[in-house]
Amino acid sequence: MANKVWVFDLDGTLMNSDFYKKPAEEAYAEIMRALGDKSPSFAEIKSRHNDFDKAMIYVKNPSTGKLYLYSKQRFPTSLVKFYEMLCKEAGAETDFSLMRKLYNIGLKAFKEERYIRKIKAQAFTVAKFLKGKGDTLLVLTKGDKRVQGDKRRALKKAGLLKYFDDFIIAPDSKYGFFKLIRSRYKGDAYYSIGDTYADDILPAIKAGYFGVYIPFSLNWKEIGKFKRIERRRSKKNSNRYDNLVEIAEKYDHL
Secondary structure (H helix, E strand, O other): OOOEEEEEOOEOOOEOOOOOHHHHHHHHHHHHHHHHHHOOOHHHHHHHHHHHHHHHHHOEEOOOOEEOOOOOOHHHHHHHHHHHHHHHHHOOOOOHHHHHHHHHHHHHHHOHHHHHHHEOHHHHHHHHHHHHOOOEEEEEEEOOHHHHHHHHHHHHHHOOHHHOOEEEEEOOOOHHHHHHHHHHOOOOEEEEEEOOHHHHHHHHHHOOOEEEEOOOOOOOOOOOOHHHHHHHOOOOOEEEOOOOHHHHHOHHHO
């Protein structure tokens, strides 16, 4: 039997990645109550904060001297700084107790129980199926080591990690790790499964993998770009599926 090596992305692929939605909405409600008649609408706050939080990825964290990127500090800090900006625009005084509260609300996005709830049920079905075939399964996720390490513990606690041979965290580009995996894990065929075409599929194809692209509707990197990505997607070196279960259903054709 041929041994296949499957490299899974984590956020948006094995887990639903809307970690920030509920904490953000709770924070927006607090900001609106604090600003009262001077507050923008909920929709405006949501839109502007989304852009503000994305921009903070490339802002230097004064406590570390490094960019915030996808660190645990970025999201709660963005809520606080966004509130300060709105206060300045409205000519209102900032409330330091509310600033602390907003930061703590932001930290809720990283709780283990939330991570466990975000694991897709299909992930267990597919992982168990592939492991039953004798294949090699790995997680390759990009992001902050501390944040992704917390998710690793959640996967282990939930019982999903037992099907995987390794959990690898890439600080930036995955390309070098795709090459490393090929040298470390021998197989007859290599597959990369992910929801971000530019991060999970293109570099994998370059490294000799076949891509399994499963778009995620809440992927902020691809919102508004899905049709363009599909037009440009390599049909020879990748398939587009609607969900993880299709991997098991079409296993013999991969």
